Amino acid sequence: MERSVQVGPRAPKDPTKQRKGFYIMIDSIIEATERQEGKPAQEIYLDDGRLANKAKIVGGIEDEDILKLLENSNGLHKLVHSIGISVMTIGEAGNIDFVLQNYGKIDKYGSGTVIREHCNTDGSELILTLEDYEWSKDDEVLGKFDFEFEKPGELAKVTVKLYLHDGFEIPEMTIDPPVEFQSPEYNAMLVKSMLNLGNNNRFKAAAEKARRGENVTIAYIGGSITQGAGAKPINTECYAYKSYKKFKELFGKGSGDNIHFVKAGVGGTASQLGMIRYDRDILRDGKVKPDIIIIEFAVNDAGDDKKGGCFESLVLKSLMEENKPAVILLFSVFANDWNLQDRLEPIGRYYNLPMVSLSDAIVKQFYLDRETGGVITKRQFFYDIYHPTNEGHRIMSDCLGYLFEQMDKKETDEADVLINKKPVIGNAFAGVKLLDKKDNTNKAAILEGGFTSTDNELQMVELDANPFGSPQFPYNWMRTPESGEDSFRMTIWSRSLLIIFKDSGRADFGKAEVYVDGKFVLTADPHINGWTHCNPVFLYDEESPSEHQIEVKMAGDSLGKYFTILGFGYTI
Incomplete structure (x- = not known):
């Protein structure tokens, strides 16, 4: 079945009456990424419950009947009258097209309706009224929005609002106040993130090496959060790059040119793949000897068939390097407050490794207002249900920076970490x-x-x-x-x-x-x-x-x- 590709009506229409609605994106920064086919784009995936989660986290929708309607195309049309899209270009970005793609029942990517519209890029709202388009009977679910740019790397700020048919009641949403990054409450949140200071012997050796002007490499391995998902631009606003810069500021000599950066995050993959690609992506087949390795798999490792055995093997693979790198464990968290810290933390405790927990830092304060200790809301921290915004990546970076400072302040541990002992879960794949x-x-x-x-x-x-x-x-x-x-x-x-x-x-x-x-x-x-x-x-x-x-x-x-x-x- 051929997909239906359309553009909307071009004739001017009477103003649409103000309808009740909720946001699924608010001033979200998007970035054009090169694709193997088609124009560079930012893809916003909405299937597999993502749209309902956006409605809940960004739009503040708690009505289960409304959230249920967002799970398929038929329900969406019963609920949504129109979609409002506001786009403001940043820097030198040019024209931007908005693409709505439904996934089909017969052919997921080929038989659903596709709608394409040219966006206003001055922040004015473009309204797409759903009844103005023809929809394929094969539509199963709203799959994604694409924002297509002229060149990769271009940036824009986007707001998307779903306006509802008459008869649906939803609460008014209040806009969150800005995050106060220098407040005492913010600093207290950073303190909570330090799950374990750990043995600092290897870290202090790397820090002193950096201060002497010798070459030091800090490396990161993990999933899509380490890759930088949600950060715009992905390469400089991600937590990995920002915490690398923090390390340079703290310990680099002069301008810090002696500090080097390796980032190896792969979206949607667990330590089960991380341990296999470690030699290629971290060591670069023997060309790199990292001094510090930060491992982030706490929200990916449901895919570890060995229930922590692959993660422990990766940790040991890193610790056993001849140049004795410091290993830091970083536990990120999803918007539903879930991660695998309970499974992975005992590994870090067993080897007395430094550990940072985002769930310890931010989850409880999500449920407080500013007057009672809240620092950042979920819709400010999360770009989607999995990945942080720029603000979220900054918090992750600041948590690591706080750990760096505390390890440096502590007297150097005389003994190295002890690794030649029976594993907590398993070490069978340390040599993979x-x-x-x-x-x-x-x-x-x-x-x-x-x-x-x-x-x-x-x-x-x-x-x-x-x-x-x-x-x-x-x-x-x-x-x-x-x-x-x-x-x-x-x-x-x-x-x-x-x-x-x-x-x-x-x-x-x-x-x-x-x-x-x-x-x-x-x-x-x-x-x-x-x-x-x-x-x-x-x-x-x-x-x-x-x-x-x-x-x-x-x-x-x-x-x-x-x-x-x-x-x-x-x-x-």
Whole structure:
């Protein structure tokens, strides 16, 4: 089914009466990101309950009947009369188009209605009245808004309001007062963020090295928050870059040019992938020896199949480096107050590592007003239900900066952290290595079969201070419908093995079956997550290494489709 792409009526209309409504974005800064197809854009995803969460957090909607209507297209049309979009360009940004995309029932990205409108960029409101458009019967859910720019890196400030049909009652919303970043209440919040001061032996060594003018590298590994999601611009307003600058100010010599920055956050991925890409993304295949490593996976590690074993392995992998880097654990939090701090904090306590908790700092004060100790509201802290705004990233940075200062003030711990002991959860993957088409010298015997192509449509990530995305796992094996039905086969000596495959929202990507030593292990389905994403899955985890034969072949209903093996993670 073809999607319906429309533009709205151009003739002037009588003024629309003032309707009740609620905001889902208020003065949100957006940034044009380069895409593999189409114009540079800021994509605002609204499926999977995100729209209802925006209504709740940003709009203050608590009526469950109204929130329920936002879960699908039919309910949205019953509730929403029109959409107001206000855009104000920042700096040299040019023209901006607003795109509304519904996801379809038949083809998620191909059969839903798409509406495109040119925005006013002077802050005046553009009203889209829903009844003025034709809507596909295949519409399932409001999938996303796109704000399309002329060039990547351009910025704008956006407000979006949903105006309701008559008969719906909602409370009036009050605008939050500005955050007072220098107030005593703010400083008290930073104090609460310091979950554990920890052993400062390694950190003090790095700080003194920096003061002497020697080269010091501070590195960050984590999920989308470490990547910088929600920060605009993503490369300079993210917590990682801002806390790196704080470290430079505190300890760098002169202008701080001796302090270097490595950022390796990958959206939607857990420490299960982080431990595999550590050598590539943090050590840069041996070219970098970080002095400080900050690990942030507290809101991603529901995807750790080993329930903390991959996280502890990553922590130990970092601590065991020959140059003895300081390791700091950072626990971020979602807008529903959830994270995995309860699971991961015992690991930090066990090795007496410095730890920062955003949930300890901010969650309780979310439920207070300014008179009783509130510092920042949820709608000020969160860009969406997962990621911080610029203000939120600043708070994360300030929490780390407070930890830096307190570790520096404390007398140096004489003894180093003790790591040669029984793990809390598990250390079986501390030696995990990446295997891909590039890094496979004498590690595995591979027959590519029909998986001979290379996939270039990959998850893109802004590494370090770069504003542009870098492709993840570019040395991959892709199967195309034209490349035949022969299986991918690999013989490898290992104790454990993970396959990393590409998730995709494209309908022409299919499922693959994975066999180990002739026995079926799993079906790799690229549509479970529904977006271009790296997905690591365990194939086996044994007590001792042995030789195994791996086979990957297309499932019977996917013979005419694509599938991409991004790589493998293995231990011996």
